[in-house]
Structures are given as C-alpha cells and as structure tokens.
Amino acid sequence: MKTRDKILLCSLELFNERGERNVTTNHIAAHLAISPGNLYYHFRNKPDIIYEIFLEYEKLVDFYLDIPEDRAMTVDDMAFYLESVFNGLWSYRFFHRDLEYLLDSDPRLRRDYRKFTDRCLSAISRIFEKLAEAGIIRHQDEDLRAAMSLNVWLVITNWMAYLKTALGGEDSASLSLVELKQGIYQVLTLEIPYLAPEYRDQVMALREKYRPSLPVQA
Amino acid sequence: MKTRDKILLCSLELFNERGERNVTTNHIAAHLAISPGNLYYHFRNKPDIIYEIFLEYEKLVDFYLDIPEDRAMTVDDMAFYLESVFNGLWSYRFFHRDLEYLLDSDPRLRRDYRKFTDRCLSAISRIFEKLAEAGIIRHQDEDLRAAMSLNVWLVITNWMAYLKTALGGEDSASLSLVELKQGIYQVLTLEIPYLAPEYRDQVMALREKYRPSLPVQA
C-alpha cells in the first residue's frame, strides 16, 4: 500500500477513535512510523488530509444514495438505505463531530459539504416520494416532504453525538456500530404516522430490530 | 460588576462568536483588558469556566422547562416552551458545537450534562403527555412518546449545526436568532400527524410563523 493511502487510512482511524482535535499530524506520522517530513511530502497540510477523507465519504454515501428510478421501492430497499447510511456514518464518524470547525478551516470543504447535504436531502426526499408511490407511506405534499426529510437528516447526523454524550461510561470512546444503528429505530419512528396500513406491520417489525436494548431514557 | 462575572460573560460571548476551540484564556483576558494571572486567580482552568457557564445554561433551561401540573396545557404554552428552549440554545450556542470535546475534558460536566439531557427528555415527554391530556395531540403509548421526545431533542440540538454548515455565506458566523427559531418549524413538523383535528389549524398557524423565508432545500 502506498504511503499516501496509508496516511489517509491511519488518519481516518485516529480521527474516529480520538477526534480530529486530539490527533496531530505528528501523531499520525508517529503511528505510521514515518517522519513528519514524509507526511508533508504527500499532503500540504492537515485540512488537505481531511478534505481527501471527506471526498471518500462523499463518494461512499453518493454511491449508496443513488436511487434507481426503473422500479418501485420496497421496504427492503428502505432498510438497505438506512443500513448503508449508518454504516457510512460509522466509518467516518469523526467528521460530524467537529464539522463546524472543519468547515471553518477549509472553504473548499464548506462548499462541497453544503452541496453534499443538499444531495442527501434530495435523496431522502426522493426516497419518501418513491415510498409513497409504492404505497408504503401516504403521499405528502412537497413542503411537508422537504421538512420531514430535513428532520430525518437532523436525526441521523445527530444520533452519534447523542449516544456519545448521553450514554455510556466515563469516556465517549466506548461506542459500537450496533448502538449506532439504534438510530434507525429513531428514523423509523418518524415514519410511523405516515405508514400505509398494509405495510405498517412490516415496517414496525423492521423498526423493532433496532430497538435499543437498554431504555433510551433514564 | 465583579471581575469573576465579567470573565464568565466575556467568555460566553467569545465562545458563542468564535467557538470555544478558537478562544484561548489569553484572548479572554486581553478582551477584558485584564492580566492572565488575574483570570487564573478567579478560575483554576478553562474547563472550570466552561463548567460554570454550563451551570447557568442548565439553570435557565430547567427554569423554563418546569412544567406546571396544576392546569391543562395550551398551544400557547407549547409555543412558549419552544421559544424558551431556542432562546436558551441561542444564548449558549457554543455549548452544543464542541460538546463532545467539552465532555471529554471535564468528567463533572459529562456527568451533569447526562442528567441534564435526561431531564430535558423527561420534560419533553411530559409536555407531549399534557398536550394529549389537553386534547391537542392524540395520546400515544409511553414507548412511542419516549422515541418521539428523543427525536424532538435531536432536532432541537442539531438545528444550529445544520444552519451553520448548510446555509449562509463563507463563514458560519452570520446566523441570527430569527433563523435559529426556524427550528421551531421543524419541531412542529414532527407533531403534525399527531394533532387533534380541532387544534390542527391553530398549531399549523403557529408553525407557519416560523417557516423559513428562503427554501430550506436548494
């Protein structure tokens, strides 16, 4: 594996584990047993590393949120989208943690991230639309669908922070993918009142699979 | 005004404006035209300052979320709670921005914040319960109410971050209380499907007051 790729991989790992703020370029170099000079040969600065990681994240999510238009949507499709999005969120979980600072540090990233958000919101909205077309949820006008999509986005992107701050032991490190996916339970909660009766049981069963084992609220 | 209070006030202002990460103790001292030594006479360290600010925040929110049990709830009450919560969010907006790092830096804060979250969730749930008792929304079982409350919390606490990242110009500084309160629109969106028919128009009118002037989605 090329040094450049190793740097990206190692950075992502350390960022996810400790948070971007707590990981210096010297840490990354030390962890890879390469010199700082070597790291800076491959990347101009820290925001550059982060930007490249974002591009990977973006690519991943865009790939999974590419909604096929040639067939009707199923509940399984929806489950797949949710699983994919939360997997992505997990793999790049450092990103949303320090998002504001990261965007302030890199205008490119700010610009790209804004477009990325817009694409995600459109995709969510389109999923709702297709779920309605398939008769899985009731049809809603565009205004409401946009507001609902935004709420879905807010729940998804904030679920990790909630877990890390409100749950667990003394440190925020102990967090598993399983716990993260309980966010799917929360997202599906948003859909409940809109479910078509004939699909209600199926979606509720799907939701049940992600129910938090411990009560969410003390 | 006592120096100690001036430090707290100035810190809060600077934190809100620039983010905690970008504000050093030296900045605070310089901004107040006092010496670093003076600042450290009043506070042991930076987390101490932040902790005290949190205590104020906590007190404010607890005060507004004290649900009176001696009378039925009205739509106006709900509007008041929403306004209050978003005002609090605005006044201490730095807090949720760097939350994870702050909690990692101070075990006291982590412990207290967790309890704070629990109280907020309970209050939200209680509000839903009382809204149902008053016939404003339909009654839901406890499970669903808890999940809904959590979603409300997630939307509220993430709305600011969304605005700062997805909206506006090159910097994230340009953000107004008016824009922030459009989060109320999003929260009320969550309630729509549960509204009792006889109150639907009233709540929808309230919601309309907070509709974003620019389209939320590009």
Add this chain to the structure above:
DNA sequence: GTATTATTAGAGTATATACTCTAGGGAGTC
C-alpha cells in the same frame, strides 16, 4: 495606623502543534 486579606499585573515557562528544510537513499535509464 496597621495587619490582613483579596485582587491584580505582567513577565515567564513548559509543552504542543503545524509545518519547513536540507540531505540523502533507491530505482530506473543512459
């Protein structure tokens, strides 16, 4: 007034952080 305490100034420090600079090694080509 004097003793005591609370407050303040301001220089200073240890450490960290992002990043630079120079020198050179290794592989391929002629």
Add this chain to the structure above:
DNA sequence: GACTCCCTAGAGTATATACTCTAATAATAC
C-alpha cells in the same frame, strides 16, 4: 558511473496555548 525522479528521514522552527509565580496594590478589619 552519472543523472533523474520519487520518496523519506529527522532535526529544527515559529507560534500558540494553558497556566504559574512573584510582587505589588487595593480593600477591609481592627
């Protein structure tokens, strides 16, 4: 061997950051 190009080491640097220490001043008590 000499030249070139890509890569790497590692010492070094400018700056920032949180925080300390000492001494002096203001406030208060007696």
